[in-house]
Amino acid sequence: MQIERLIQMVFYIVSHGHVTARELAGVFGVSTKTVYRDMNTLALAGIPIFSTKGAGGGISLLEGYTVDKSLLSRKEQQRVLEGLQILQATKYPDAEMALNKMSAVFRNVLEPEWLEVDFSFWGSDEKEKIKISDLQHAILNRYRIKFLYLNSEFQKTERVIEPLRLVFKSHAWYMVGYCMSRKEIRIFRLSRIKSLHVLPEKFERELPPDFSLTGDYGEQGGLPVFKLKFSPEIAHRLYDEFQEEQVCLCGDGNYYVTVPYELNNWTFHYLLSFGKYVEILEPEAARRMLGERAAAIARLYV
Numbered sequence: 001m002q003i004e005r006l007i008q009m010v011f012y013i014v015s016h017g018h019v020t021a022r023e024l025a026g027v028f029g030v031s032t033k034t035v036y037r038d039m040n041t042l043a044l045a046g047i048p049i050f051s052t053k054g055a056g057g058g059i060s061l062l063e064g065y066t067v068d069k070s071l072l073s074r075k076e077q078q079r080v081l082e083g084l085q086i087l088q089a090t091k092y093p094d095a096e097m098a099l100n101k102m103s104a105v106f107r108n109v110l111e112p113e114w115l116e117v118d119f120s121f122w123g124s125d126e127k128e129k130i131k132i133s134d135l136q137h138a139i140l141n142r143y144r145i146k147f148l149y150l151n152s153e154f155q156k157t158e159r160v161i162e163p164l165r166l167v168f169k170s171h172a173w174y175m176v177g178y179c180m181s182r183k184e185i186r187i188f189r190l191s192r193i194k195s196l197h198v199l200p201e202k203f204e205r206e207l208p209p210d211f212s213l214t215g216d217y218g219e220q221g222g223l224p225v226f227k228l229k230f231s232p233e234i235a236h237r238l239y240d241e242f243q244e245e246q247v248c249l250c251g252d253g254n255y256y257v258t259v260p261y262e263l264n265n266w267t268f269h270y271l272l273s274f275g276k277y278v279e280i281l282e283p284e285a286a287r288r289m290l291g292e293r294a295a296a297i298a299r300l301y302v
Contacts, residue, residue: 005030006038010047010061018058021051035059132166132190134198135175139163144180144201148194160199161188164207178205185211223260226267227282230255234277261286268293 005028012027013019021032028035039059042049048062138145146160161177164185168174173190185208230238231254238247238255248256261267268290271278280287 006042009038010042010049013049013059013061018060020058024059132173134196135163135166135190138198139166142203144199144203145177145196146199147196149188150192150194156194159188161186162203162205164205165211176207176211178203223262224283224286226257226259226261226280226286228257228259228271229279229281230257230274231277234274237274263289272297 009024009028012024021035024030024035025032030038039049039051049059050062051057051059135145137143142162144160145163146158148156149159150156160180161175162180163175163177165176166173167176175188175190175193177186177188178184179186235255238257242257242259246257246259248258250256263286267286271280271290272293280290
């Protein structure tokens with residue numbers, strides 16, 4: 001379409017400086033007559049494009065001109081660059097190259113030092129980072145993948161998955177996919193995926209249109225409901241780590257939280273991170289299990 005060619009032409013001239021009509025015609029697959037018509041269209045749109053004859057001449061834009069004067073506002077440029085920086089942090093293919101090009105076009109819009117995004121966990125090294133580009137390739141081209149997965153009990157299993165979607169939720173990346181061994185859609189946290197391999201096997205499955213990350217997929221449904229009492233000294237953590245509707249401040253000054261959890265080590269280790277400021281009221285089995293773990297810790301210091 002002409003509008004797309006016009007926009008691409010402006011970017012091309014900005015990045016190359018002086019160009020010839022013949023060069024533009026070759027790049028965009030049009031005649032030189034069309035190039036000059038496009039120049040007139042751009043000039044009518046307020047873009048300061050002009051041509052000079054003779055040695056060293058050609059088509060160029062007014063010196064110092066940047067795209068923000070006609071196509072994108074300063075705020076829109078910031079959003080583009082911020083998005084590219086986030087992609088760069090995920091090791092997305094060619095994101096760094098695109099970021100460098102766009103930063104050159106949007107001169108002085110975004111200081112490179114003000115924003116840094118790193119999704120890796122503290123203490124990780126490069127070989128532990130999930131190759132998001134590999135997952136992107138597998139999802140878009142419908143290739144099955146194989147990997148080792150560590151569950152919340154630190155048990156390692158080999159999985160073959162038909163990957164359907166990547167999701168970034170709260171503070172972590174997740175992959176949604178159809179598990180060939182469980183015969184159902186599962187949600188996998190990327191930080192627990194090890195030894196990822198893209199297989200040559202193709203699949204045709206689509207993600208159900210009613211899918212929700214918080215729906216009854218995987219092991220989300222049927223969890224026991226915990227009723228927890230938190231002391232006011234720990235209130236600063238509650239609204240960061242629980243949904244607002246799960247937290248209730250009662251007349252006794254304590255906070256009460258109702259939330260579904262699994263009866264596993266992850267849950268109890270997490271609750272122990274609140275120290276003496278949390279008490280399990282229900283279910284009784286969870287209360288007993290946490291008490292046993294707390295007693296075992298206390299015995300280490302006797």
